[in-house]
Amino acid sequence: MWKPGVRAREHPFTFRRIPTVFRLFIDKEGALRRLIIIRMIIPLLIIPLLSPAAAPDFDTFFIPKTLRVDIYHAGNAVEEWITLDQIYEIQGWAGTRRHLLDPFNNGQYRLSVVDAASNTTIYTRGYSTLFGEYQTTGPALEGVRRTFHETLLIPCPKRPVYVRIHGRDRQNLLKHLVTFTIDPKSIDIIQEPSAGDRVVKVRYQGDPAEHVDVVFVAEGYTEKEFGKFKKDLNRFADALFSMEPYREYEKRFNLWGVFRASAQSGVDEPRKQVFRNTAVNASFNAFHLERYLLTEDNRTVKDLALQAPCDAVCVMVNSPRYGGGGIYNHYAVFTSDHSLSEPVFLHEFGHSFAGLADEYFSSEVTYNDFYPAGVEPLEPNITALLDPSHVKWFEYLTPGLEIPTDWGKDGIARIRSERDSLGKAMESDLREHARVDDEERSAIRMRYEARLDSMREAERETEEAIRIRLAGKVGVFEGAGYSATGLYRPEIDCLMKGNSRREFCRVCREAIRRMIDYYSR
Ligand SMILES: [Zn+2]
Structure with a gap:
C-alpha cells in the first residue's frame, strides 16, 4: 500500500513516497472515484464483514490439494476489471483446514468460495494487491490503465464452486467485483509437474x-x-x-x-x-x-x-x-x-503476514487519502479512535493511562520546528554574506551549528526521556499511518514505527500471534 510524503528521518521504513502535488490530486480525484465506482457497479451486493455462519468442514467440501487461480487485475483509479488467466491444480494444501472462513477483517479484497450446489460459503480469505496501490498513484489518477497479475490460492473443492471477489469502497464496505464458476473436474485445469x-x-x-x-x-x-x-x-x-x-x-x-x-x-x-x-x-x-x-x-x-x-x-x-x-x-x-x-x-x-499498518508518520502530514477521515482503518494496530470509550485494543491498555495518551508530541514538534527555523535563518544569513571571505562565513556557520547541535541534543534527550517513561505501556498515541493527527498507535515505539525499538508493540505481537494460530491450530 502506498503512502503520502513523509520526511526521510522520520520514516526508516518508508519505501512509499508521493509528492505533495499528488496528495492534493488524490483528494480531488478520490471524490470522483467514489462517484464513478458507485455508478458503475450498481446493483451492488454489500456483504457483512464477518460472516457468522458455522465453519464448514474441510473434508466435506475439499480434498487436500491447492487450486491456484491466476487472474489479471486491470484498470486505473476509477475503473477496475478482473479476468481469469489460468487455473492450476497443485499437490497438497498448506493452509488451514479448521478456519475456512477468514476470522480477520484485513485486506482491501476478499475472496469467497461458494459451493454451487448448496450455495454455502465454504472458504474466505482477505488480501491486498499491487493493483490497489497502483490506483493511488499519479498515472492511475490521470486515467492510465495498467494490468497486474494476481494469484488466488484455495483448497481444491470436490464439486463445482463460485469464486467471488469483493473489493472495499472508501468506507471499507465490501462490494462485489467478479464471480468465476470453477468445475474442479474441468480439463482446463492445468496439472503440470513443478x-x-x-x-x-x-x-x-x-x-x-x-x-x-x-x-x-x-x-x-x-x-x-x-x-x-x-x-x-x-x-x-x-x-x-x-x-x-x-x-x-x-x-x-x-x-x-x-x-x-x-x-x-x-x-x-x-x-x-x-x-x-x-x-x-x-x-x-x-x-x-x-x-x-x-x-x-x-x-x-x-x-x-x-x-x-x-x-x-x-x-x-x-x-x-x-x-x-x-x-x-x-x-x-x-x-x-x-x-x-x-x-x-x-x-x-x-x-x-499479519496485515499490520505502518505506525510511522510525518509531523507535516495531518491528513492523507490513504486513510480517509472518519473511517476506522482495517489494520489491527492503528485506530482513528472514533469512539474513545471503545478502544480497538482495549484488552491490552495499561490501566491508568489517559486516552488519548499524552506523549509530549507537541513539545517535540515545537523543538523540531524551532530547529528548522534556525536552519533556515542560517541559510539566509549565509546568503546575505555571500561576498564576505570564507573565514567570516565559516564563523557564521559555526555559531549557528553550535546552537543547532544543542537543540538536536535537547530533542534527543526529550525523546529518550519520553521513551523511558512510556516504554512498554499500551495506550492510544496520536501519530500513525503517515498522519500526525487523527490516527493513533498503541505504544510509543514499535518495529512497525521505526528502528528505535527492535521489537513489536504488544498489539502487533498479539495480531501476529492470532495469525500464527490461524495457520497452525
Ligand atoms: Zn505495533
Missing part, C-alpha cells in the same frame, strides 16, 4: 497443514551464489526467531527456500540506470518511489514459491541497498545485505 527448481528446507517442524509455511524465493542470486542464498536463509530464519512472538512460536513454523539461478547478480535500480536479468524481476523505485522494492512478475514468484508448501511468500533480494515492501497476503520483499536488512524484513513481513 518446474524442478531447488527447494531448501531451512527449518522443518512438521506437517505443513498444521504449521505456518514461509517460503523465501531467491532473487538476484547467480548459480555461483547458491551457497550465499543458503547462508542468507539461515541468517533471516535466526532473525525471525529472535523476535517475539515468533521466538515463542518457533515450533509452529516451517521455513523453505526456493532457488532459481538469476543470470545476473543484484536487482534493478532504474533511477541509477542499473538493470539486471534476474529470476523474478524485482525492482527498486516501484511506483517511482525511491526505496520501494517490489516485483510485478507475480506469475514467476508463484511458480517458484508454490514448489514448497506455502502460506506466506518472501522474496529475498541479493542486494546491499536499503529497501523493501510488503503487501498483505501477497508477499514481503526485502534485501539481504544492508545493515538494517533484518529489521526491514521483520517490518515488511509484519505487513504481508
Whole structure:
C-alpha cells in the first residue's frame, strides 16, 4: 500500500513516497472515484464483514490439494476489471483446514468460495494487491490503465464452486467485483509437474497443514551464489526467531527456500540506470518511489514459491541497498545485505503476514487519502479512535493511562520546528554574506551549528526521556499511518514505527500471534 510524503528521518521504513502535488490530486480525484465506482457497479451486493455462519468442514467440501487461480487485475483509479488467466491444480494444501472462513477483517479484497450446489460459503480469505496501490498513484489518477497479475490460492473443492471477489469502497464496505464458476473436474485445469527448481528446507517442524509455511524465493542470486542464498536463509530464519512472538512460536513454523539461478547478480535500480536479468524481476523505485522494492512478475514468484508448501511468500533480494515492501497476503520483499536488512524484513513481513499498518508518520502530514477521515482503518494496530470509550485494543491498555495518551508530541514538534527555523535563518544569513571571505562565513556557520547541535541534543534527550517513561505501556498515541493527527498507535515505539525499538508493540505481537494460530491450530 502506498503512502503520502513523509520526511526521510522520520520514516526508516518508508519505501512509499508521493509528492505533495499528488496528495492534493488524490483528494480531488478520490471524490470522483467514489462517484464513478458507485455508478458503475450498481446493483451492488454489500456483504457483512464477518460472516457468522458455522465453519464448514474441510473434508466435506475439499480434498487436500491447492487450486491456484491466476487472474489479471486491470484498470486505473476509477475503473477496475478482473479476468481469469489460468487455473492450476497443485499437490497438497498448506493452509488451514479448521478456519475456512477468514476470522480477520484485513485486506482491501476478499475472496469467497461458494459451493454451487448448496450455495454455502465454504472458504474466505482477505488480501491486498499491487493493483490497489497502483490506483493511488499519479498515472492511475490521470486515467492510465495498467494490468497486474494476481494469484488466488484455495483448497481444491470436490464439486463445482463460485469464486467471488469483493473489493472495499472508501468506507471499507465490501462490494462485489467478479464471480468465476470453477468445475474442479474441468480439463482446463492445468496439472503440470513443478518446474524442478531447488527447494531448501531451512527449518522443518512438521506437517505443513498444521504449521505456518514461509517460503523465501531467491532473487538476484547467480548459480555461483547458491551457497550465499543458503547462508542468507539461515541468517533471516535466526532473525525471525529472535523476535517475539515468533521466538515463542518457533515450533509452529516451517521455513523453505526456493532457488532459481538469476543470470545476473543484484536487482534493478532504474533511477541509477542499473538493470539486471534476474529470476523474478524485482525492482527498486516501484511506483517511482525511491526505496520501494517490489516485483510485478507475480506469475514467476508463484511458480517458484508454490514448489514448497506455502502460506506466506518472501522474496529475498541479493542486494546491499536499503529497501523493501510488503503487501498483505501477497508477499514481503526485502534485501539481504544492508545493515538494517533484518529489521526491514521483520517490518515488511509484519505487513504481508499479519496485515499490520505502518505506525510511522510525518509531523507535516495531518491528513492523507490513504486513510480517509472518519473511517476506522482495517489494520489491527492503528485506530482513528472514533469512539474513545471503545478502544480497538482495549484488552491490552495499561490501566491508568489517559486516552488519548499524552506523549509530549507537541513539545517535540515545537523543538523540531524551532530547529528548522534556525536552519533556515542560517541559510539566509549565509546568503546575505555571500561576498564576505570564507573565514567570516565559516564563523557564521559555526555559531549557528553550535546552537543547532544543542537543540538536536535537547530533542534527543526529550525523546529518550519520553521513551523511558512510556516504554512498554499500551495506550492510544496520536501519530500513525503517515498522519500526525487523527490516527493513533498503541505504544510509543514499535518495529512497525521505526528502528528505535527492535521489537513489536504488544498489539502487533498479539495480531501476529492470532495469525500464527490461524495457520497452525
Ligand atoms: Zn505495533
